[in-house]
Amino acid sequence: MTATTVDLGHTADVDRRTTYAPIPLRRVVRVELRKMFDTRAGFWLIASIGITGLIATIATVAFAPDQDLTYYTFAKAIGFPITVILPMIALLSITSEWSQRSGLTTFTYVSSRSRVVWAKTLSSVAVAIASMVFAFAIGAVGNVVGSRIAGIDTVWDVSVGHALSIVLGNLTCLLTGTMLGMLLRSSAGGLVTYFVITLLVPTMSGLLAASQSWYEDVQPWVDLNFAQSFLFEGMHTAAQWAHVASTVGLWIVLPGMLGLRWVMRSEVK
């Protein structure tokens, strides 16, 4: 720590006029993906997807009644913790630039903040898709092993279409985290708001719908959680797609655009 020898290796030349190639988006994505894993907190958050997936599979094999031992049961059990964890990953990847103040360097390496946020979104989506491939795979293993142990026929009751709609449902959960991250730019505030949104708001909305008949008609159009349940349980009607589009537009796209605007304009200190 006290050595005073100086050897700059390469050094600046007086009249260097090199033009550097712009940084391609895939490089920003690769680095942002790396940054999701390279802290202890980030690593365990992502590892927890695997761990909870494994626990959920074992618990389903051990505790689910025989008649419920189907692929959908596994998918639901493994999928639930993932829908909770993925948005936290997406949110923290954005808010840590402000809460940990690392944005002070990140945005001097890549000056376009929208590009950084876009790369973070893409890397969150990559993590989400990998997580779901893992979930479907471990669920399949659980389903085969579970039905063997129970001595019953293995039931595959999730269609490809249904599986894709579950993936879509998970992505809407994930993007809620992205949206909140951009909007609040604070890890603590973001996480609290996320849990209020996912735990408190659906209950309130349900209570309101039960007591106010006018709201019961409006609910599917404005209650994101309600519309997401269609995606997880399997889409049946065009109206349900319309409900998904409406709530996603209202609660993810619009606030997300506002958040992006704030991200671009806010001062990074």
Add this chain to the structure above:
Amino acid sequence: MITIDSLSKRYGGNTVVNDISFTARPGRVTGFLGPNGAGKSTSMRMMVGLTTPSEGTATISGRRFADLPNPGREVGVMLDASAQHAGRTGREILTVAQQIMDVPASRVAEMLELVSLTPAEADRRVGSYSLGMRQRLGIAAALIGDPSVLILDEPANGLDPAGIRWMRDLLREYADHGGTVLLSSHLLAEIEIVADDIVMIGQGRIVCHGSKAELLQAAGTVVRAADVAALQAALADAGIAATVADDGSLRTDADIAHVGRAAYDGGVALTELRKAESGGLEEMFLELTADTQRDQHPDHAERTAA
């Protein structure tokens, strides 16, 4: 080269940076000096696009920061050594920089060696680093892209005297190879050791600007005589403007030989004739920042006027 042109930043009615213009030239270390809250950090953030200026422009080698295709290759920036994710290791922080800038992976180890962080230290998480180690890591991250311009905010903070000396040598060598260095400090001694050029800022305005040699010279002369009135007359005859200080001495911007000649010609016996304080910049630093405060707060003029 860093060119700052009429840069201003206002928050509501509060002007934090007020129409500053200066150039940091290649081959020179430019010290950005000012008391805390003078607007140094805000100015530096505006140079690298983290804060949007209210008016004016800042360019690096002729281009706005936002227009640099791979900024890390052209400008090394360290605005706050503590602004790093505490959970990353020092090596990982450099690796992230190396990957995004697309420089050879060997640069990571080279930079660690350059800033004297041992491999064991590099594998520790930054949360456990001392401020001095963070400063070294920050300088390593700024240099990893082999840029021709460095912008460092308070880089000497937290360094021990040997560390400050090390940094001076590093920046000297960097500038001697043609690099442009802009570094800020609120401590005059640091700037005096490291910088070739000095930009002094107070209350958001540039109060003086020039090479260290010029500024030291501009500190002027202190002259004293038993007969103050006669001395004043003699200086006035020679066309030298002087002011009377609290202690009865006269101060002037004129150089010492000129003042001595004037006193001799006027037949005044001097009791003291010397260059203004050896820490002349310090005096000027205090004086100039006090001047700015006086300009902006006329109510306090009586209290602060010497």
